[in-house]
Structures are given as structure tokens and as C-alpha cells.
Amino acid sequence: MDAPVLTAAAPAVAHDAPVAPPTDDPQWWRRAVIYQVYVRSFADANGDGTGDLAGVRSRLPYLKELGVDALWFTPWYPSPLADGGYDVADYRGIHPQFGDLEEAEALIADALALGIRTIVDVVPNHVSSEHRWFQEALGSPPGSPERQRFWFHPGKGENGDEPPTRWPNNFAGPTWTRTTNADGTPGEWYLHLFDPQQPDLNWSHPDVVREHEEVLRFWFDRGVAGIRIDSAALLVKDPALPEVPALPAPGEHPNTDRDELHEIYRGWRRVADEYDGTRVLVGELWLPDADRFALYLRPDELHTAFNFDFMTRAWQAGELRSSIDLMLAVHAPVGAPSTWVLGNHDVTRPVTRYGRADSSFAFAKKRFGTPTDLEKGTRRARAAALLAAALPGSLYVYQGDELGLPEVEDLPLEALQDPMHHRSGGIDPGRDGCRVPLPWSGSEPPYGFGGTPWLPQPTDWAALTVEAQERDPGSMLSLYRAALRIRRRALTTEAMTWLPSAPDVLAFDRDGLVCVVNLSETPVALPAHEAVLLSSVELDDGALPPDSTVWLRPQH
Secondary structure (H helix, E strand, C coil): CCCCCCCCCCCCCCCCCCCCCCCCCCCHHHCCEEEEECHHHCCCCCCCCCCCHHHHHHCHHHHHHHCCCEEEECCCCCCCCCCCCCCCCCCCCCCCCCCCHHHHHHHHHHHHHCCCEEEEEECCCECCCCCHHHHHHHCCCCCCCCHHHECEECCECCCCCECCCCCCCCCCCCCEEEEECCCCCEEEEEECCCCCCCCEECCCCHHHHHHHHHHHHHHHCCCCCEEEECCCCCCCCCCCCCCCCCCCCCCCCCCCCCCCHHHHHHHHHHHHCCCCCCCEEEECCCCCCHHHHHHCCCCCCCCEECCHHHHHCCCCHHHHHHHHHHHHHHHHHHCCCCEEECCCCCCCCHHHHCCCCCCCCCHHHCCCCCCCCHHHHHHHHHHHHHHHHHCCCEEEEECCHHHCCCCCCCCCHHHCCCHHHHHCCCCCCCCHHHCCCCCCCCCCCCCCCCCCCCCCCCCCCHHHCHHHHHCCCCCHHHHHHHHHHHHHHHCCCCCCEECCCCCCEEEEEECCEEEEEECCCCCEECCCEEEEEEECCCCECCEECCCEEEEEEECC
């Protein structure tokens, strides 16, 4: 299972014309392994401490060796980075710290030459307050066409001093900010479901609809194979601006999961279908109602959506089996494959999360000083990786999870940049702990990342570098590489059958591969089998230890 030493140079590829994704497999997205790249923290080629597109290009051989089918890039556009790039100022450019549009086109082409497609992030709910449209709106009077692209509204009360609603903010604090008129007097309020530097767009305005469809075409024309849609359930608001009911009925919430959203995504699907090859639409849909979630995956809307239900469940057999059954059941009627996700740029890393007494995830639970057992968390994260990789559908891997990186929970307070931390009054540690730059080689920071990283790396990560793990057949990286090789070769259909097992054990057959997960506190006997294909731990005299997973070739 040893892998070759990381190659630093990317292959030379001509970039004279936009490259279309391969058209030989229109169903590629149904079982793809998609790797999330947070550019700022992946690899720094120019030594300024910030990851860049040249750094990603230099590491494409690593991603090829890992065995991924596509790269999902979090926003790489020009942005003041008030929210890590999710405050987009221009969708037709690249943030100058990351490179330029020519570099992006070269990266798309280089990856495609290695058989790796590209998915880019689009953030349709809001733009940056530095976006041209919002600056035009601020310079225009109330009721002007420029302001109608956003949610400008007079305040309540005698002098308009109260915000139009008391809607909750995703980052804590208020959802409305008051403007100042040219003469210095208080003006209208504008809506932002996130940071004040992220004003919400008005999706009933034709300019907003048209602009986003053109942005899709802009990137599809450059060879992009898919679009990941941020905050996909939040775009449409009730123009009457009612308060949020205590228990909203389906479609009743004033700013989440409104029925009008579906026509927007049907328009996006029509754009995607204009192109040869399957250009996929992937929704970020945090919705508690699984049936409402599935409506977005009908054949004329989105192709897939992130499965947050599975990602947020506790490390318990009943919880995980319930989630697997639920998500397979809700996807089946619409003919969409489920996705399986253990982590991303917003949530506590699996190694840390699974080591907590409460191993489930919710943003409200993120607090400083929550204890974790990293040895237990690592063991469980290895087991969870094999469980997720064996399930039918597509698999997402967040950069660094394949290295078993823990959440960095002792970042200096002055280094924290996430608005979730600052807007919580310092109570929430925010999401910077899962965004610390990757360790590639060497025994001390910056571990081959490049210059001094924009977020400081721990001093004890030498054993977690790519270089160190490539030399260790028992490492997390070696486990991921082996799992993705077997997955690609052996798991080719979407069929899955549960097998009889003890209450704290999960066992199922997928394409003649048996996956057994032991979530109990004692070893369990393995079912009859011809061979052990892969195990997250060393087996104990033929028994599967606690918090571990094994893949078997069954007896016939």
C-alpha cells in the first residue's frame, strides 16, 4: 500500500481553448469521489502564506494518486474575505491572492487531463458589500432600480429606528443593517442573513435571475463540470416580511425552503442541460424535513445535495443506520443518488468530533474547551471513512480529513478571522480550526505548505504530513488511498443489502463486498469470508475490535 513520493510539478498541458469535461460517462456524478479544496489553505506556491491555484496545480499528482474524480473549489473569486470568500465581489474573476482567470483555466485543463473534473462554488443568496451592484444601490435613492436588486426596506417605529423584522441571523446578531443617507441622516435598512458585508439578493428581480444563469454559462464555457450551490434553500423571501413562526408549516418559513425556489433551480438545470456531458448542480441544503429536501432532487432540478443528516449524527449504530435508511429512502423516489459527507470547511473535523462524549454535530454546540479523546476520535474517523466509502452514491472528502487532521482548537484569539466567532461575542470558536493550512512535508511549520501560513499550524503535525504518511502503510492517507482504489474497482452499482448483525454492529453487502462496522465496546466475530480486503485497524485473532470497520469478500 506504499505510495510514491509526492511529485511537486504539474504536467504541462496546452490551454489554447476551453476544455469540455469528458462525455463518455454521463452518470459519473452518481458515484464520484469529490475532494473539497479550500484554496487558501491547500498549498502556497508563491510563498506569501496563502494557498493559491498554482499550489493546487503543483499537487494534482497527489490528488490523482488519492483517487478522486472531481475537485470542488470553495469560492476562488475576488472578495474582501469577510467570510472566507463567501462574500463574492466578482464572479468572473479570481482573487488576486489565488491567481488569475488564466491560471484557473489552466488548472481546470490540467486536472481534466488527469481525469479529474472541476466543480466551482456559487453563492446565490448574497454578494459582497463591495460588489458593483451593492455599491450602486448605496449610491442610489430609496425605490431606485439599483436598490430593487436587494432587500432595502424602511425601518419600523416612528423614525424607522427598528429593523423591519427580527429574523435570526446564521452568524448571530441582527439580520438588518441601517444605511446612512448622503446628507448624513439615517436611511433604509438592508437584509443580510449572514454578515453585514453579505447583503442578500432579491430573487424576484429579473437581473438577479439572468446574472446567475450567465455566471453558470461563464464557468461551464471554461470546462467546469459542476456547480455547488451555497445556502441553496435561502434565496427566496416572503415580500410581506412576516416574522418566523414558532413552528413553520412546509413552505411557510419567510426566508428558508420557499416553494418558489424550485422554479429558480429548474432554470439552472435548463442551463446545465445546454452543455454536452453532464454538468451537475449540487445543493447545500440544511433542511430538517427529509421529504422537503428530496423535492430539490427531482429530475428537472438539482442532481444531488449534501447529506448533512449523516454527517451530523452521533457515532452510534442506531443513529447511523437510521440516517442511512432515511437518506436512501428519500432519494429513491426522485431517482437521485445520496451523497456521503463526514466533514467540510464549516464543521468540526471528524477526528476531533468523534472523540467527544457527544459525537453529533450542531453549530450551536461549538464552544471553547470541549474535551475530546483524539485517539478514540482517530480510530472512529478511520472506521467512518470506510463506512462512508462503502455506501451507494457519491462521496465527498474535505481536504485534510484524508490525513486525519484534528480540529485546531488553540488558535490565538487574535488569529481568528471567522465572523461566526466575532458575531457570537467570542463564545463560538468559529470555523477557522478546520481551515488551518495542510502539512505536506518536513518536521516543523510550515510543513512544506509554502510561506508562513495565514493561520498558524500546530507544532506537533510532523507525523501527519503527506510525506510522513506516504511512508506508513498504516496511516490515514494509506487507508484512504486503498479504500478509494477498491471502491472504484469493486463498487459499481447502487444496490445495497443489510445483513443480520448485533445491535451495535452495522453489516451490509454492496456488490459482493461486505462492510462490517463495530460500534460496540467489545470485539465482534467476523462473518464467514474468503478474504479481508481492507480494515481500519489490525484485526484481533479474526475478530473486529471496537470502533472499527472491515471490508470482506464473502464466501460463496
